[in-house]
Amino acid sequence: MDLNTVLSKTPDAAYRVYDGLATIVLPSRSEVNVLNPVASLVWDAIDGRRTLAEILESVLRDYEVPREEATRDLLEFVNALRAQGMVN
Amino acid sequence: MATPLEQLVTRNWNNAVPMSALFELTFVCNHACSFCYNCPTGQKEMNTAEVFDALRKMAEFNVLYLTLSGGEPLVRRDFFEIAARARELGFALRIYTNGYLIDEAMAKKIKQIANPVEIEISLHGGTPETHDRLTCVPGSFRKIVSAVRFLRAEGIKVNFKTPVTRDNQGEVLEMERLAHELDVRIQFDTVITPRDDGDKDPLRLMATDDFLEKFWTDDAYRTARKEEVPLPRHDGPGEAVCGTGRSSFAIDPYGNIYPCVQLRRKAGNIKELENLRDMWRSSPVLIEVRKIAVDVAQKTLKTVQNGNQCGFCMGVAEVQLGDPTAIYPQIAKNAEYRAKAYNAWKERTGRSDEDAGGVQTKCAM
Numbered sequence: 001m002d003l004n005t006v007l008s009k010t011p012d013a014a015y016r017v018y019d020g021l022a023t024i025v026l027p028s029r030s031e032v033n034v035l036n037p038v039a040s041l042v043w044d045a046i047d048g049r050r051t052l053a054e055i056l057e058s059v060l061r062d063y064e065v066p067r068e069e070a071t072r073d074l075l076e077f078v079n080a081l082r083a084q085g086m087v088n
Numbered sequence: 089m090a091t092p093l094e095q096l097v098t099r100n101w102n103n104a105v106p107m108s109a110l111f112e113l114t115f116v117c118n119h120a121c122s123f124c125y126n127c128p129t130g131q132k133e134m135n136t137a138e139v140f141d142a143l144r145k146m147a148e149f150n151v152l153y154l155t156l157s158g159g160e161p162l163v164r165r166d167f168f169e170i171a172a173r174a175r176e177l178g179f180a181l182r183i184y185t186n187g188y189l190i191d192e193a194m195a196k197k198i199k200q201i202a203n204p205v206e207i208e209i210s211l212h213g214g215t216p217e218t219h220d221r222l223t224c225v226p227g228s229f230r231k232i233v234s235a236v237r238f239l240r241a242e243g244i245k246v247n248f249k250t251p252v253t254r255d256n257q258g259e260v261l262e263m264e265r266l267a268h269e270l271d272v273r274i275q276f277d278t279v280i281t282p283r284d285d286g287d288k289d290p291l292r293l294m295a296t297d298d299f300l301e302k303f304w305t306d307d308a309y310r311t312a313r314k315e316e317v318p319l320p321r322h323d324g325p326g327e328a329v330c331g332t333g334r335s336s337f338a339i340d341p342y343g344n345i346y347p348c349v350q351l352r353r354k355a356g357n358i359k360e361l362e363n364l365r366d367m368w369r370s371s372p373v374l375i376e377v378r379k380i381a382v383d384v385a386q387k388t389l390k391t392v393q394n395g396n397q398c399g400f401c402m403g404v405a406e407v408q409l410g411d412p413t414a415i416y417p418q419i420a421k422n423a424e425y426r427a428k429a430y431n432a433w434k435e436r437t438g439r440s441d442e443d444a445g446g447v448q449t450k451c452a453m
Contacts, residue, residue, distance in 0.1 A: 011175070012203060014152065014175075014178050014179055014180035014181075014205075015152070015178060016107075016150050016151075016152040016178065017150075018096055018099075018100060018105065018107075018150070019096070019099065021092070021096060023093070023096060023107075023152060025152065025153075025180035025205060027180065027181075027203050027204060027205045028203070028243065030205065030206075030245055032093055033093075034091075034092040034093045034095075034096050036092075
């Protein structure tokens with residue numbers, strides 16, 4: 001996976017955002033995940049249209065973090081989402 | 089240290105941000121349980137378009153968990169259209185059903201379209217004779233057992249919900265064995281409620297005192313009651329007794345909105361509202377109910393005998409006694425035996441309140 005990747009949320013995932021925190025329910029795994037604010041921003045932006053590079057720019061606009069570090073964290077996070085079946 | 093989810097739930101609870109709602113799609117039912125609390129009025133139930141509109145408003149209001157209930161929700165011909173729309177709108181679904189209509193094909197359709205977090209099915213006996221007698225539908229026990237097998241084959245989580253009555257109290261352990269065999273959870277409710285219109289007839293079915301004492305104190309029922317020892321409640325300063333009008337709300341088939349499924353004080357009608365947000369903040373009914381819920385926790389239950397063992401329901405108190413703060417006999421009786429078991433446990437083990445392993449879960453629906 002690289003920054004050109006476009007991801008979609010799995011249709012299985014039910015979610016809402018409370019106080020900027022995405023709360024995601026995966027029925028098939030009986031799991032509820034509450035993401036931190038940066039991860040929530042990324043989750044909310046995954047829409048089947050935007051590339052990870054575009055999502056990275058949103059993160060950098062909202063948070064003061066070195067680009068290299070943000071890129072690494074973003075790729076790590078979306079890989080984890082994919083491994084859990086939350087995005088494809 | 090609370091998890092992020094626990095912190096979020098607590099924050100939403102304190103700020104009265106509802107994360108869940110119960111939607112009674114119809115009062116029509118293919119069973120005729122003598123203790124059912126529903127009271128159809130004969131008004132026209134919402135059609136598909138009205139239900140879709142209600143779903144949209146609830147989604148805009150940020151409700152996450154939606155329980156589709158009834159009556160029997162699966163008797164609606166548009167049930168799967170509704171479920172599909174609800175999923176599109178991002179709800180995590182629960183379905184509360186009697187299971188009678190669920191065959192293999194329907195179980196697959198439920199998985200494919202609704203993909204629920206869980207399905208709750210009413211079980212009324214450990215034998216066909218008892219279950220069928222209480223539902224007044226011959227063959228209903230056999231049907232729900234096969235329904236559960238089909239649902240589990242699809243990987244759907246199933247919970248049995250069982251009101252304990254004097255007719256099925258002798259089969260609690262059999263029901264528990266059945267649940268275990270079918271790989272489902274079972275939750276027994278030892279408090280029978282009056283009908284929504286105040287009719288107290290269902291109360292004659294309340295489990296006997298002898299049984300209640302055994303249920304709460306006898307080790308044979310330990311796994312059935314899900315607690316090693318009946319956990320006391322610990323309502324901190326300013327905390328409410330339950331989530332009525334706070335963590336959730338309920339909508340009936342006519343669109344009326346209530347603080348919860350049990351407390352039937354109409355706060356509005358979803359068909360007439362532009363959005364739920366304004367009503368939620370300004371409704372005099374909801375404001376009053378939230379205040380009473382705090383008063384019950386902070387005053388009533390801190391002064392009555394065994395108050396800390398009451399799984400109190402303001403809705404039952406109101407419909408049965410006309411006062412949402414009044415202690416009703418069923419809850420007093422259950423609390424008495426819970427306290428007896430709890431005190432015996434403390435004496436036997438020398439352990440303190442804090443060692444009980446938690447506190448009583450508050451009703452959030």
